[in-house]
Amino acid sequence: xxxxxxxxxxxxxxxxxxxxxxxxxxxxxxxxxxxxxxxxxxxxxxxxxxxxxxxxxxxxxxxxxxxxxxxxxxxxxxxxxxxxxxxxxxxxxxxxxxxxxxxxxxxxxxxxxxxxxxxxxxxxxxxxxx
Numbered sequence: 692x693x694x695x696x697x698x699x700x701x702x703x704x705x706x707x708x709x710x711x712x713x714x715x716x717x718x719x720x721x722x723x724x725x726x727x728x729x730x731x732x733x734x735x736x737x738x739x740x741x742x743x744x745x746x747x748x749x750x751x752x753x754x755x756x757x758x759x760x761x762x763x764x765x766x767x768x769x770x771x772x773x774x775x776x777x778x779x780x781x782x783x784x785x786x787x788x789x790x791x792x793x794x795x796x797x798x799x800x801x802x803x804x805x806x807x808x809x810x811x812x813x814x815x816x817x818x819x820x821x
Contacts, residue, residue: 700745700815704728705735705761706777707753711800715748715777722808732756736764744772746795746814748807751778751785759789766793773814777802796821 702724706712709730716728727744729735733755735747747765749758756764762774776789779800786797796810806821813819 699725701725701727701740701743702746702748702811703735703738703740703744705730705732705747705749705753705758707731707750711750715802718802718804718807719748719811722804722811724811732758732761732764735761741770746811747772747774749774749776751776751789752780759785759792762789762792762794773817775807775810775814 719726751758773795775796777798795814813821
């Protein structure tokens with residue numbers, strides 16, 4: 692996939708923390724992607740952009756539905772959206788389970804720009820090393 696095609700891919704961000712959601716939106720846009728952000732899993736699931744989302748970046752700890760639950764719900768519903776989980780509270784057990792469930796990356800806040808860029812490329816171009 693060419694870089695131009697890659698960057699037209701829609702990256703959806705789901706995080707209940709407004710300041711983090713806005714800064715992540717800016718960061719992913721600065722990497723050249725089309726971005727939409729949502730304050731909750733329910734808002735994302737109700738969105739018309741669900742089917743257009745090429746990659747999902749979501750917080751692990753959110754009220755209502757966690758990022759891990761959101762990923763599982765999407766897989767169970769037949770949406771194989773590559774997912775990157777982000778957390779301020781790293782937990783090895785959650786990380787290991789998420790990665791074994793098919794999550795592309797498990798990142799800790801504050802997110803390293805270069806690591807996120809590599810994760811996005813890997814998510815959108817399967818087989819690309821992280």
